[in-house]
Amino acid sequence: MTLDEMKRAAARAAVAFVPDNCVVGVGTGSTANHFIDALAEIKGRIEGAVASSEASAARLKSHGIPVFDLNAIDRLPIYVDGADEINHYLHAVKGGGAALTREKIVAAVAEQFICIADETKLVDVLGKFPLPVEVIPMARSHVARQLVLLGGRPAYREGVVTDNGNVILDVHGLQITEPGKLEGEINQIVGVVTNGLFAQRRADVLLLGTASGVQTFR
Numbered sequence: 001m002t003l004d005e006m007k008r009a010a011a012r013a014a015v016a017f018v019p020d021n022c023v024v025g026v027g028t029g030s031t032a033n034h035f036i037d038a039l040a041e042i043k044g045r046i047e048g049a050v051a052s053s054e055a056s057a058a059r060l061k062s063h064g065i066p067v068f069d070l071n072a073i074d075r076l077p078i079y080v081d082g083a084d085e086i087n088h089y090l091h092a093v094k095g096g097g098a099a100l101t102r103e104k105i106v107a108a109v110a111e112q113f114i115c116i117a118d119e120t121k122l123v124d125v126l127g128k129f130p131l132p133v134e135v136i137p138m139a140r141s142h143v144a145r146q147l148v149l150l151g152g153r154p155a156y157r158e159g160v161v162t163d164n165g166n167v168i169l170d171v172h173g174l175q176i177t178e179p180g181k182l183e184g185e186i187n188q189i190v191g192v193v194t195n196g197l198f199a200q201r202r203a204d205v206l207l208l209g210t211a212s213g214v215q216t217f218r
């Protein structure tokens with residue numbers, strides 16, 4: 001089974017968690033794209049979606065799924081999204097596609113966060129995947145210096161501007177043994193919008209696509 005087939009299997013398994021007549025929070029990336037495609041098959045039984053990026057909004061609309069402004073809805077029972085790394089406590093690193101801030105906002109509102117991923121994303125310790133940090137452009141150098149003080153090696157993601165008009169620093173070399181603590185410390189740096197650690201609001205369920213089927217972790 002290929003990695004893409006594992007992503008697709010995890011994404012399709014997430015459809016079973018979608019309640020009828022609800023607005024669905026939708027993430028960003030290749031795994032979330034499989035979920036959007038699966039959601040299209042049940043679009044008659046949902047009201048629509050909230051998207052965590054312009055790219056996902058466009059894909060949802062291309063399937064004829066209504067896309068709502070997050071401020072226009074009363075409740076969001078479910079959010080489904082991928083991850084770059086996730087550990088056994090369901091703490092994740094996200095933002096490889098630069099969508100971390102909107103993803104974190106949608107995750108904060110959602111009553112349940114279902115993470116969908118292929119088996120390569122499950123790790124014992126987070127940090128091998130460089131941690132994305134969204135930064136206000138004028139604060140880039142300041143934030144980079146502060147990230148060095150926290151033990152990381154930040155690299156500017158050249159040519160990338162987020163949907164919010166900001167830039168991304170990818171922090172290499174972190175062994176993230178206390179994800180919630182580090183998430184808070186980085187977010188305290190002036191000029192940081194947010195970072196890609198999802199520990200303070202972690203996933204509730206992980207659907208992991210593996211060679212032997214989809215495994216569920218809670």
Ligand SMILES: O=C[C@H](O)[C@H](O)[C@H](O)COP(=O)(O)O
Pocket residue numbers: 027028029030031032081082083084093094095096097098099100103
């Ligand atoms: O910014 C992007 C998101 O956090 C994605 O969920 C993450 O990068 C995983 O993407 P993929 O499903 O393509 O591996």
